Amino acid sequence: MREGFAVKPDKAIAPGPSAGDYETIDCSNVEERFGEPSRTWKRMVAGKMYIPDEEYQLKVCATTLPIQAKLNATPVNEEDVTRELAKQLFGAFPDSATVIQPVHCDYGVNVYIGEETFINTGAIMLDVAPIRIGNRVLIGPRVTLTTAAHPIDPNLRATTKLEYGSPITIEDNVWIGASVTIGPGVTIGENSIVGAGAVVMQDVPPNSIAVGVPAKVKRRLDSFDEARGERIREEYEADMGPLE
Numbered sequence: 059m060r061e062g063f064a065v066k067p068d069k070a071i072a073p074g075p076s077a078g079d080y081e082t083i084d085c086s087n088v089e090e091r092f093g094e095p096s097r098t099w100k101r102m103v104a105g106k107m108y109i110p111d112e113e114y115q116l117k118v119c120a121t122t123l124p125i126q127a128k129l130n131a132t133p134v135n136e137e138d139v140t141r142e143l144a145k146q147l148f149g150a151f152p153d154s155a156t157v158i159q160p161v162h163c164d165y166g167v168n169v170y171i172g173e174e175t176f177i178n179t180g181a182i183m184l185d186v187a188p189i190r191i192g193n194r195v196l197i198g199p200r201v202t203l204t205t206a207a208h209p210i211d212p213n214l215r216a217t218t219k220l221e222y223g224s225p226i227t228i229e230d231n232v233w234i235g236a237s238v239t240i241g242p243g244v245t246i247g248e249n250s251i252v253g254a255g256a257v258v259m260q261d262v263p264p265n266s267i268a269v270g271v272p273a274k275v276k277r278r279l280d281s282f283d284e285a286r287g288e289r290i291r292e293e294y295e296a297d298m299g300p301l302e
Contacts, residue, residue: 125143155176174194225243230248231249235254248265255271
């Protein structure tokens with residue numbers, strides 16, 4: 059290794075072969091629509107090294123990417139049409155969720171969105187591995203969620219098409235600010251906030267506020283935040299009536 063060049067071990071860029079037995083991984087989200095998944099697809103979803111653009115992957119894209127294009131061409135105010143297309147595109151999209159187009163995915167079927175979650179315009183979700191977004195999550199405009207990664211070894215990158223992915227999990231009640239980038243393998247803990255423009259390559263613990271490049275936890279949420287929230291609620295309800 060050249061002097062001055064070092065790579066810090068990090069689970070977000072750890073090689074995929076450490077993933078579990080991919081033969082038993084649950085692929086029911088695609089099996090019902092596209093038939094038995096290929097070994098390459100199973101390796102991809104499990105986080106093992108794989109070579110892209112094989113037959114099964116292209117088969118999925120041939121269905122989901124036209125749906126994505128139709129979704130992005132739909133006027134934002136046509137909410138019922140948007141919701142129906144989102145249900146066809148994503149692995150899970152409940153009636154209570156909202157997505158503002160455009161949105162761009164690799165496949166779409168590996169994105170699972172929870173109840174009452176709001177995804178603002180310009181989201182990029184590279185879902186070679188699963189992206190799981192919990193309930194009541196707020197995602198600002200131009201957010202990037204990228205599960206995809208490539209070998210660190212430049213010789214391997216130059217001589218093969220190998221790549222891999224690591225899943226992203228965003229737990230319940232999280233707020234992701236505008237233009238945030240979240241990298242492979244990251245979990246954002248429940249109730250946490252990620253400030254606008256942050257680049258997140260490590261987990262954010264629950265009940266935290268993380269900001270910066272790279273993102274670091276600035277502070278934890280505490281009783282002061284809860285008390286302030288109650289004062290805000292009281293002021294609003296005194297003027298406008300009860301909140302639902």
